[in-house]
Amino acid sequence: MSYQLIRQAVVAQRCLTAMYQGRVRHFSPHAIGQGNDGSENVMGYQYAGESSHPLPAGGEWRCFRVDGLSAVQQNSDPWHTRADHSRPNTCVTRIDVEVPH
Numbered sequence: 001m002s003y004q005l006i007r008q009a010v011v012a013q014r015c016l017t018a019m020y021q022g023r024v025r026h027f028s029p030h031a032i033g034q035g036n037d038g039s040e041n042v043m044g045y046q047y048a049g050e051s052s053h054p055l056p057a058g059g060e061w062r063c064f065r066v067d068g069l070s071a072v073q074q075n076s077d078p079w080h081t082r083a084d085h086s087r088p089n090t091c092v093t094r095i096d097v098e099v100p101h
Contacts, residue, residue: 002072006042007032010097015077016044018069023050027062028080031098035091040066043091043098047080058082063091 002018009016010029017026027044035041047059059080081099092098 002069003032003040003066005072005074006066006069007097009074010042010099013079013099014074015047015079016072017049017075018064018072020064020069021052023052025049025051025062025064026075026077027064030081031089031092031095032066033092033096033098034094035063035065036093041091042066042069043089045080045082047077 006016006029010032015026015028017024025046026048027046029042029044031043033041042064044062044064045059046055046062059082061082
């Protein structure tokens with residue numbers, strides 16, 4: 001269920017809010033697919049919410065395991081990204097869909 005919702009958000013460039021590791025995260029999902037270990041992952045730009053490490057002003061790239069996300073829902077926030085979106089991605093090595101560079 002979460003995978004398809006996240007996939008649709010990537011295609012439509014819509015921001016999401018979800019729980020991950022007990023914290024609320026607000027992020028723009030940029031790519032979804034599988035990591036090297038076969039897990040389903042999403043590479044997102046987290047721009048608000050909580051984190052186990054301080055979130056820099058403006059946000060930071062984060063890798064989320066899809067099975068670790070809960071209460072996933074689209075929000076009405078504007079799309080967030082950063083110029084280095086095209087940097088090598090080790091989070092999603094077998095891409096299903098991604099935002100165009």
